[in-house]
Amino acid sequence: MVRAVKYVVLIAILAIMVFPLAWMFRVSLIPPSGGLAIGDFFSPVFTLAIYTDIFTSGNMLKYFINSVIVGVIVTGGNILFCFMVGYALSRYRFVGRSFWFYSIIFVLMIPAHIIIIPLYLLVYHLGLYDTYGALILPFLVNPIGVFLVKQYIDSLPTAVEEAARIDGAGELRILFRIVMPLCRPALAVLAIQVFLTNWNSFLFPFILTSSEAVRTLPVGLALYQGHQAIDWPHLMAGSSLAVIPVLVLFLFFQRHIISGITSGAIKQ
Amino acid sequence: MTTRKLTGLLFASPWIVSFLVFWLFPLLYSLVLGFTDYRLMSSSYHWVGFDNFIALFSDATFMSSLVHTFVFVLGTIPVTTVVALALALLVERQFPGRTLFRSGFFMPSITSMIVIALVFTNLYSRGGYIYLLAEMLGISPPENGFLLSNSTALLSIMAMDIWMSVGYYMLLFLAGLKSIPKELYEAAEVAGAGSWRKFRSITLPLLKPVALFILVINTIKSFQVFVEIFVMTKGKYGTSTAVFFIYETGLNKFEFGYASAAAYVLFLIIAIFSLAQFRLFRQRSIW
Amino acid sequence: MKHILFLSIIALALLLSCSGGEQTVNGKATLEMWQFWTDPAIRPTIEQMVADFESQNPDIKVNLTDLTWANGHEKIVMAFSSNTAPDIVELGSDWVPEFSTAGKLADITADVLPDTAQFYGWTPGIHDNTIYAMPWILGTRVLYVNKTLMKRAGYEDNFVPLNWPQLKEMCYKIDSLGKDIYGFGSNAAEKHRLYKKFLPFFWANRARIMSRDRSFSTIASDRGYAALLYYKDLCDSTGMVDTQRRLEDAFLDGKIGAVISGDWLLKRIHNEQIEIDLATSLIPGPQYPGPSFVGGEYLAISEQCQHKAAALKFVRFITNTENQLRFCRANFSANPSSKTAADDSFFVETPHFQTFVKQLGLSRMPVIDEHWVYVEDIIETALEKALYQGAPPAQSLYEAKLEIEKLYKE
Numbered sequence: 003m004v005r006a007v008k009y010v011v012l013i014a015i016l017a018i019m020v021f022p023l024a025w026m027f028r029v030s031l032i033p034p035s036g037g038l039a040i041g042d043f044f045s046p047v048f049t050l051a052i053y054t055d056i057f058t059s060g061n062m063l064k065y066f067i068n069s070v071i072v073g074v075i076v077t078g079g080n081i082l083f084c085f086m087v088g089y090a091l092s093r094y095r096f097v098g099r100s101f102w103f104y105s106i107i108f109v110l111m112i113p114a115h116i117i118i119i120p121l122y123l124l125v126y127h128l129g130l131y132d133t134y135g136a137l138i139l140p141f142l143v144n145p146i147g148v149f150l151v152k153q154y155i156d157s158l159p160t161a162v163e164e165a166a167r168i169d170g171a172g173e174l175r176i177l178f179r180i181v182m183p184l185c186r187p188a189l190a191v192l193a194i195q196v197f198l199t200n201w202n203s204f205l206f207p208f209i210l211t212s213s214e215a216v217r218t219l220p221v222g223l224a225l226y227q228g229h230q231a232i233d234w235p236h237l238m239a240g241s242s243l244a245v246i247p248v249l250v251l252f253l254f255f256q257r258h259i260i261s262g263i264t265s266g267a268i269k270q
Numbered sequence: 271m272t273t274r275k276l277t278g279l280l281f282a283s284p285w286i287v288s289f290l291v292f293w294l295f296p297l298l299y300s301l302v303l304g305f306t307d308y309r310l311m312s313s314s315y316h317w318v319g320f321d322n323f324i325a326l327f328s329d330a331t332f333m334s335s336l337v338h339t340f341v342f343v344l345g346t347i348p349v350t351t352v353v354a355l356a357l358a359l360l361v362e363r364q365f366p367g368r369t370l371f372r373s374g375f376f377m378p379s380i381t382s383m384i385v386i387a388l389v390f391t392n393l394y395s396r397g398g399y400i401y402l403l404a405e406m407l408g409i410s411p412p413e414n415g416f417l418l419s420n421s422t423a424l425l426s427i428m429a430m431d432i433w434m435s436v437g438y439y440m441l442l443f444l445a446g447l448k449s450i451p452k453e454l455y456e457a458a459e460v461a462g463a464g465s466w467r468k469f470r471s472i473t474l475p476l477l478k479p480v481a482l483f484i485l486v487i488n489t490i491k492s493f494q495v496f497v498e499i500f501v502m503t504k505g506k507y508g509t510s511t512a513v514f515f516i517y518e519t520g521l522n523k524f525e526f527g528y529a530s531a532a533a534y535v536l537f538l539i540i541a542i543f544s545l546a547q548f549r550l551f552r553q554r555s556i557w
Numbered sequence: 558m559k560h561i562l563f564l565s566i567i568a569l570a571l572l573l574s575c576s577g578g579e580q581t582v583n584g585k586a587t588l589e590m591w592q593f594w595t596d597p598a599i600r601p602t603i604e605q606m607v608a609d610f611e612s613q614n615p616d617i618k619v620n621l622t623d624l625t626w627a628n629g630h631e632k633i634v635m636a637f638s639s640n641t642a643p644d645i646v647e648l649g650s651d652w653v654p655e656f657s658t659a660g661k662l663a664d665i666t667a668d669v670l671p672d673t674a675q676f677y678g679w680t681p682g683i684h685d686n687t688i689y690a691m692p693w694i695l696g697t698r699v700l701y702v703n704k705t706l707m708k709r710a711g712y713e714d715n716f717v718p719l720n721w722p723q724l725k726e727m728c729y730k731i732d733s734l735g736k737d738i739y740g741f742g743s744n745a746a747e748k749h750r751l752y753k754k755f756l757p758f759f760w761a762n763r764a765r766i767m768s769r770d771r772s773f774s775t776i777a778s779d780r781g782y783a784a785l786l787y788y789k790d791l792c793d794s795t796g797m798v799d800t801q802r803r804l805e806d807a808f809l810d811g812k813i814g815a816v817i818s819g820d821w822l823l824k825r826i827h828n829e830q831i832e833i834d835l836a837t838s839l840i841p842g843p844q845y846p847g848p849s850f851v852g853g854e855y856l857a858i859s860e861q862c863q864h865k866a867a868a869l870k871f872v873r874f875i876t877n878t879e880n881q882l883r884f885c886r887a888n889f890s891a892n893p894s895s896k897t898a899a900d901d902s903f904f905v906e907t908p909h910f911q912t913f914v915k916q917l918g919l920s921r922m923p924v925i926d927e928h929w930v931y932v933e934d935i936i937e938t939a940l941e942k943a944l945y946q947g948a949p950p951a952q953s954l955y956e957a958k959l960e961i962e963k964l965y966k967e
Contacts, residue, residue, distance in 0.1 A: 012360060016374045019437065023377055025399065026389050039806070041398060059597055083284035094278025102282060102289075109293050110490050111540045112300065113513045115521060115631075116533040120296035123639050131641075140292040143285045146487060153483060173277045187445050194441070202382040209632055212591075212622040220382055224625040225595045230821040231802065232388065233596070241385040248380045253373065259445045310638040311659035395803055414798045418745045420946075501627075504748040506941070521631050523930055524655070 023245075030239035040234045052239045061214055062240060065222035070247065072137045072218060073200050079142040080196040081189055087143060088151025089177060093160070103152070106145040118209055125210050136210040137218065141200065147192045154188035155181065190258035197251055201244070219244055304531035310524040322531035332532060335505075335515040336539075338424060342511060343492045343543075345428050346435075351484060354436045355477075358443035372444075376437035383434070387501035390430045391417060423507035427498050439484050446480030447473070482551045486544050493540045512536045586864040587618045588871060589643035591633065593854070594888070595623040598828075602887040610874050617867045619645075637661045642859040644868045648690060650681040650852045651925055651933070657682070657689040658927040663858040664689065668869050676876075676894045677917060678853055681925045691872050692894035694884065695853035696819045697920045698753060699912050700724075700841065704834040706731045706738065706814045717838045721758075721787055724815070724841045728795040731814030740795030742804035742816030746941040750801050752933065753850040754817050755940055757840040759784040760921055761847025766932070767924050767961070774961040776936070777954035785943060785950045792944060809833055820913055824889035837912040839919065851920035853894065892917050928964050935960045 029040050031048035039045075056062045090096075091103050121140065122131075130136045158181070166176050182189075204220040211217060223244070226237040279286075304322060308315035326332050361372050378386070393400040395415040404411040412419035416426040450473065458468050496513040503509045505518065512532070520529030594603050600623075607619045622643065624632060630652060636642040637656055648656070656662050666688040673679060673688075682690030700718070708714060710730035718724040728740030744751045759766075764780035767773075775781065797804065797813055808816045809831050817840065826833060839846035856876065858868045874880065881893040882901055891913035893899055899917075904910045923929070939957035942948035 008360070012371050015357070015360075016371055019375050019378055019433070021399075022386070022389050022393060022433075023381065025393065026381070026385065039810075041392060043399065083288075086281045087285040090278045090281035094274060094281070096275040096278035096282070099278075099282075102285060105289055105293075106285065107486075107490075107544065108537075108541070109289070109297070111494075111537045111544075112297060113494050113496070113516055113533050113536065115496075115513065115517050116300045116530055117293075117296040119526075119635055119639070120299040121292065122635055124292065124295055126639070126641050140288070143288040148285060149487075150483065153479065157479065177281070187448065191442060191445055195438075198380065198438075204382070204384060205628075208625070208628055209635060213620075214623070220384070221625070223382070224384065224627060225623055227388075227625060227627050228596055229593070229626045230819065231825065237385065237388070241381060244382065245377070245380050249373065249377070252376060252380070253369075256369075256372065256441075259441065259448065310634060311655065311661065396799060414745060418798065418800070506746040506748065521634055524634075 026238045027242045029234050030242050032235045052235045053243075056236060056239050056243070060222075061217070062219075062222060062243075064214065065217050065219045066243070068134075068137075068216060069201060069219040069244075072134065073197050073247070075138050076141050076200045077193055077197045079138070080144050080147050081193055083143045084147035084151050084192055084196075085182060085185065085189060086177070087148045089155055089181060091148070091152045092155040093163070106148050109145050114205055118205065121206075122209055130210075132211045132213055132216060134216055137207055137216065141206075144192075144196050144199070146199075147196055150192055150195070151185065151188055154185060158184055186258050190255040194248075194252055194255050198248055201248055300530045301534060303527050304534050306527040308527035308530075310520070310526045312524075315527065318527070322528050323535065325528070326532055326535055331510070332512075332515055335510045335512050338508060338510055339493060339495070339512040339536075341424060342428055342431075342495055343489065345425075346431050346492055347485065347488050350432050350435050350439060350488060351481065353432065354439035354484070355443050355481075357436060357440040358447055361440075362444065362447050372440075375440055378434045378436075379438035383497045384501055386430070386434055387498045390426075391502050394426050417503055418507060420508045423503055424509045427495075427502060427509060431492075431495070431498065435488070439488070442480055442484055443477065446477050450476045478551055482547060485547050489543050489547065490540055493536060493543070585616055585618045586867045587620065588645060588862075588864060588868055589620050589622065590645040590647075590871075591622045591624050591629075591636075591643045592647040593624050593626055593629055594647075595625070596888075599884075599888045602884060606875055606880050606883065610871055613874075614867075614870065617864075617871070619871060637859070640861055642861060644859055644862040644864065645872060646857055646859065647693070648855050648857055650678070650855060650922065651929055653681045653690045653855050653857065654684060654926050654929060656857065657684040657687075661860050662689040663860050663862060663865050663868075665691065665858065665869060665872075668873070675896050677892075677896065678851065678894050678922075680922055682855055682857070684926075690855040690857040691876050693854045693856050693876050694881070694888075694890050695851055695892040695894050695917065696821075696890070697851040697892055697913060697917045698757065698817050698819050698840070698849050699916050700815055700838050701808065701818055701822060702727075702815050702836040702838065703731075703808060703811060703813065704836050705811060706734065707836070708834075709734055710814070717836060718815075718841050719838075719846055720841050721843050725787075725791055725795075728791060728814055732795040738812055738814070739797035739807075740814045741791050741797070742808055742813045743792035743796030743798045743944075744804065745798050745800055746937070746945060747800050748937070749933070751940050752936045753852070755785070755788055756921075756923065757817070757847065757849045758788050758842075761840065761842030762787075766936070767965075771924070771965055774958040774965075776939075776961065777951070777958040781954055782951055785940075785954060789944055789950060798945075820889065820891040820910075823891070823907075823909055827889055835909065837909040839912065839916050847919065849916050849920045851892070851917060851922055853892070931964050932961055935964075 025043055028043050028048075030052055031050065032040060033047070033049050033051060091099060125131050125136045125140070130139065162180055162184075163176050166180055171180075202220055203218075204224065207218045208221045208224070211221075219240070223237055223240045226233040226240065305317060305319060306315045307318050307322075357375055361368055361375070390400075392398050394417050395401065396413070398415070401411050401415060412422055416422045454472050455468055458472060463471070494513050495511050496517065499505055499509050499511055499514045500517070505511075505514045513536070516529045516532050516536070519532065520526045592603065594600060603621065607621060611618060624647075630649075633642075633646055633648070633652070634655070637659075642661065653662075664687050669688055669691060676692055678692035678695050679688065682688055682692065702717070704714065707716065707727065710727065712727065712730075718727050730740075731738060732740035744754050759781055762780045762784040764775065764778055764784055766776050768775055792798070795814075797807060799807065801818070804813065804816050805818060805822055805825070807813050809826070811833075825831070826835070840849045841847065856872045858865060858872065862868050876895065878895050878897045881895045881898040882903065884890065885893050885898065886903060891904065891907075891910045899914055904914050923932070935957050939953040943950040943953040
């Protein structure tokens with residue numbers, strides 16, 4: 003009985019969570035020439051024409067690939083760098099440690115629209131404007147990621163590291179061979195967080211690049227918002243497709259979160 | 271010890287370099303501008319000391335945008351946190367279809383905010399599905415749609431924000447729940463504790479670190495809510511928030527010095543809230 | 558193994574930071590142009606024009622960059638304020654003064670002066686008796702009437718409301734056709750839209766926002782007040798309040814009798830093959846049809862441009878008769894800035910385009926100068942207060958007047 007109730011609740015919540023997205027997908031099935039009220043979810047008319055159109059006309063595929071390239075590099079870089087920095091802030095005492103920790107949080111607290119103009123100037127004068135570099139380099143160390151890793155490592159006992167140090171292991175070895183595997187859940191969440199933020203990021207790519215060669219998906223999709231009308235079928239189709247890589251990543255990484263902490267971690 | 275310090279510095283260098291190269295200049299630049307009367311497009315500007323900050327406090331538009339921002343933050347964060355925890359508890363243990371539900375709950379977090387905002391603009395409008403649902407449930411929606419009414423516009427955007435965020439925070443809570451050793455629950459059972467007791471004495475305290483992380487991140491993000499407002503209402507019907515004010519003042523009206531000052535006022539507010547959260551939870555470690 | 562993998566990712570990142578979209582010049586003048594026409598239906602036309610220009614001018618190359626309508630303005634602002642602007646940029650009519658008054662645009666007076674008589678819409682591009690921007694595609698607003706509803710309300714097939722009393726009566730009659738049927742499409746508090754629907758009525762009553770020498774504001778004059786009262790009454794008693802887009806949806810769906818809109822609605826009807834018995838007319842004034850609002854797209858050259866002569870050549874090329882006609886055909890635009898283009902039979906053959914052409918002759922623009930951003934805000938607030946927040950119209954207008962005057966005194 004309780005199980006049945008649980009399932010009813012779960013399904014109800016799932017319906018609420020999923021309906022707007024189902025609507026979004028439904029709109030992408032409208033014939034490209036329109037002629038159908040976009041709001042009409044239950045209409046029997048649908049066609050996949052828009053999906054072939056999206057890939058043949060325009061540059062959606064290129065934007066998609068750009069987003070993937072940038073996303074993978076930024077995520078990979080973040081996994082490495084956030085881990086290193088988080089570990090350093092957690093385990094080592096060095097000059098300015100507090101300052102660097104707070105700088106991470108403070109960077110998050112300034113609205114993007116204020117930062118973007120000086121950042122744009124900087125990127126321009128560094129010769130990075132309108133290049134992959136502008137999309138990647140400033141974002142290789144995500145503050146939230148560092149924060150996350152640092153706090154996670156804070157809670158890990160130092161016993162294993164100390165033992166390894168006594169055994170004569172080098173710092174690098176300890177870092178990558180011993181601590182990193184222990185951080186898998188945190189790094190999994192980090193990967194999802196960073197990829198997701200980067201994948202849907204609009205403002206920075208829009209301002210820091212111009213040409214189609216380096217345009218990312220969100221900017222490409224924004225072009226479907228016209229002057230007096232929104233090209234709903236194309237925009238919804240593009241957005242539906244954009245969901246797929248993140249979903250794949252989520253399904254892949256959530257195993258690591260499920261599997262949880264390795265048996266070594268103990269909380270007293 | 272010096273080699274350790276050096277190693278520490280070395281490991282932290284990615285952030286140090288990144289910060290010094292990309293973020294220090296923008297932060298200082300905007301801070302300094304907050305003390306000037308700089309207008310975009312102009313070639314000259316003057317130091318005005320704290321004039322901008324003083325003017326902000328008698329600026330009715332800014333003040334009301336702060337009020338709307340506070341309503342937004344205080345209205346969404348507790349709800350998001352509680353619902354996210356509830357969802358995490360629901361899908362924590364293994365049961366048939368668990369992955370399906372987990373993915374489904376997470377899906378709203380995946381799509382771009384801009385697209386979601388456009389979708390909901392349609393759903394909230396006259397004849398849209400949320401509008402129709404409200405009519406069906408007997409709640410009579412505002413005649414012109416939820417977003418074109420002072421009483422419901424901000425609340426509607428808040429509801430959408432909660433819908434969008436819970437999946438992601440549910441994920442974080444799941445990770446946190448997983449990190450609680452089973453042995454503790456087993457020991458409690460042996461000692462005769464019931465479900466609620468276990469929840470209150472084991473789950474909640476050990477979730478504090480994750481909860482704090484979620485609160486801090488959610489607070490920082492929510493105080494800076496912008497995209498939804500920009501896409502859905504452009505600040506009309508009582509939805510102008512602090513960052514929307516900053517955007518309009520700085521990029522539309524070109525009063526960039528003034529807008530920078532407003533940004534730093536917001537920064538201070540966020541910093542105070544975050545620090546308060548740290549104190550409240552009295553936690554040194556999170557997770 | 559893992560660190561090698563990660564290190565190679567970083568190396569790749571640094572390598573890729575060198576690629577991207579840069580253009581090298583081999584003896585050619587390369588022009589950067591930022592424009593907004595990214596719709597797959599119209600972009601090929603722009604590209605074709607560029608190709609034609611380049612083949613006629615082998616020593617000039619033009620690179621197009623797409624801007625989004627939602628955020629393009631910010632990008633342009635950032636570029637100009639940091640002196641990294643493109644050579645040629647498409648600007649909306651209300652943006653031009655932001656840049657011309659700051660000295661960011663090149664002076665094109667000498668080149669265009671002989672031809673000014675052949676184009677409409679110069680005013681926003683003029684500052685201090687100097688011309689800084691070329692009008693390209695304009696857009697005015699007219700009254701759309703759903704004839705099916707109109708006839709159901711008892712009117713003859715060829716009826717057209719010519720003045721305020723007739724418009725009000727028609728809207729009343731249509732509104733009483735049913736609970737779900739409205740007489741007039743009334744814009745909600747939507748940024749950059751609401752005031753464009755009110756100003757035609759305001760101007761038709763011979764009211765003005767500013768005095769001629771701009772020393773005081775006449776927005777709260779008796780005539781302005783009367784116009785607001787009329788508009789408010791029309792909206793309150795027969796109006797469906799919603800965003801422009803949804804008003805148009807409802808209008809096309811046969812739910813609204815009359816709506817004010819631009820030529821994009823004709824484009825939509827044409828593209829989506831919507832069946833509707835449509836009449837378009839000039840916007841009614843108190844006694845006879847009056848002025849409407851007009852806005853448009855302008856082309857400007859950056860003051861920092863290294864190849865001003867080449868840029869100017871391209872601007873003149875795009876705005877010549879033939880290319881404007883090409884554009885209007887592809888984009889279903891009814892108001893080219895070129896008078897010679899507007900004479901083409903395309904604007905006579907296409908249904909309802911003549912309404913737009915005639916309306917353009919009567920239309921006005923508000924005073925667009927460096928204060929416009931604030932003035933627009935003030936007018937919008939006054940309208941919102943009077944229409945939707947229950948403030949007395951006289952008071953809203955009076956407050957607006959004081960605000961505007963304060964602005965110009967600074």
